[in-house]
Amino acid sequence: MIMNAPDQNERFRLSDQYQSLKASVHASLISQIEERNLDIYSWTADKVERFALDQVRRVVTDQRLPINQREIEVLAHDARNELLGFGPIQHLIEDDDVSDIVVNGPYSVFVERAGRLSAVPVRFNNDAHVIRVIQRILAPLGRRLDESTPMVDARLPDGSRVNAIIPPIALDGPCLSIRKFRKNPLSADDLLKLGSITQNELDYLYKRVSMRTNLIIVGGTGSGKTTFLNLLSQWVPDNERIVTIEDAAELRLRHPHVVRLETRPPNLEGERAITARDLVRNALRMRPDRIIVGEVRGDEVLDMLQAMNTGHDGSMTTLHANNVRDAISRLELLAGFAGYNGNEATLHGQIGAAIQLLVQVSRLSNGQRRVMSITEVLGMQGRELLMRDVFRYDPDADRHLDLRAAA
Ligand SMILES: Nc1ncnc2c1ncn2[C@@H]1O[C@H](COP(=O)(O)OP(=O)(O)O)[C@@H](O)[C@H]1O
Numbered sequence: 001m002i003m004n005a006p007d008q009n010e011r012f013r014l015s016d017q018y019q020s021l022k023a024s025v026h027a028s029l030i031s032q033i034e035e036r037n038l039d040i041y042s043w044t045a046d047k048v049e050r051f052a053l054d055q056v057r058r059v060v061t062d063q064r065l066p067i068n069q070r071e072i073e074v075l076a077h078d079a080r081n082e083l084l085g086f087g088p089i090q091h092l093i094e095d096d097d098v099s100d101i102v103v104n105g106p107y108s109v110f111v112e113r114a115g116r117l118s119a120v121p122v123r124f125n126n127d128a129h130v131i132r133v134i135q136r137i138l139a140p141l142g143r144r145l146d147e148s149t150p151m152v153d154a155r156l157p158d159g160s161r162v163n164a165i166i167p168p169i170a171l172d173g174p175c176l177s178i179r180k181f182r183k184n185p186l187s188a189d190d191l192l193k194l195g196s197i198t199q200n201e202l203d204y205l206y207k208r209v210s211m212r213t214n215l216i217i218v219g220g221t222g223s224g225k226t227t228f229l230n231l232l233s234q235w236v237p238d239n240e241r242i243v244t245i246e247d248a249a250e251l252r253l254r255h256p257h258v259v260r261l262e263t264r265p266p267n268l269e270g271e272r273a274i275t276a277r278d279l280v281r282n283a284l285r286m287r288p289d290r291i292i293v294g295e296v297r298g299d300e301v302l303d304m305l306q307a308m309n310t311g312h313d314g315s316m317t318t319l320h321a322n323n324v325r326d327a328i329s330r331l332e333l334l335a336g337f338a339g340y341n342g343n344e345a346t347l348h349g350q351i352g353a354a355i356q357l358l359v360q361v362s363r364l365s366n367g368q369r370r371v372m373s374i375t376e377v378l379g380m381q382g383r384e385l386l387m388r389d390v391f392r393y394d395p396d397a398d399r400h401l402d403l404r405a406a407a
């Protein structure tokens, strides 16, 4: 409904008149519901919408408000969203083109569409309004958010990730970030069309996955690491058994033989956490052919390297780093934190023996995601790792270079 004239509707939504109308409509709806003891949560969305429309018409007539039919419908629709869903951001949550929603206090809302972040004309009434919406998102998950627990990281039933942080920790009002879960992960064809990868690179990676190459996908936040890991995991032959380990189960493998494990944060007393390291160790006892770790970021790095070195060929993971060299340094750093006590050369040797291929992805300033390089680990040269780019993206020429012939 009311999808025509979006500009007019947005302008109306932003007017002060609308804000005060909405507040009084909302108050009247709430008092109706309470007086008549209506159980609107058992109603269908349509029924709630009709109820909202009736109530809005009544308020408008009673108060002789100067607004037209279209504006009444906008108000009713928003009132329904207030009652049932997530208020001013409901339509953003429903919009499949929106991949991320970020709320920085009541008056600043951004969304990401097709890789680009932009401000949207959406606002909340005040801090309390934002907090109410956050509470409504968290309530079914059994998670709390208040002054004593002012930040929450959670996963919605549909796989979307939610992070909320409120005052007094957040100084400029309550903040909410939602990274929506894509219902259909990007396919090889999608990535080709988006210019994220070339056919040659795809063919090469396909071959390496079939050959059970141990590989690691490297990139910054939101660069598309998990998306690529998901794609590569699809190519694991059906007769191989996969165990996946993630902090929040994001991977969607269409594979007949996969066991999915998810870490558990500590409870309120700070106990009973189940870490990625626990899970990698356990996975090794589950007779996996390959282990796929969503992201290495802690002491599981040592167990992962060991798994890769001991017969679980074709294992894959992602790592947060800006380039291939940084990735190696970060692996060393994580191994150090994890209590690795050999010398640097031995660690290089272990890393070099475990990891055979690094795929570096990047989010460019125009929002596009690109495979920047595909790099082979050849072995050790003295104390250093010897690596060679097989493919490289040249940003100046906007060209993907195939370096296989050069070798
Ligand atoms: N190649 C791509 N082109 C456009 N958008 C992409 C691409 N890969 C991923 N995305 C989108 O970018 C966001 C982050 O992707 P994700 O794979 O989770 O990144 P990371 O794991 O590096 O944080 C998601 O919304 C995803 O749909």
Ligand SMILES: [Mg+2]
Pocket: 225, 226, 295
């Ligand atoms: Mg990721």
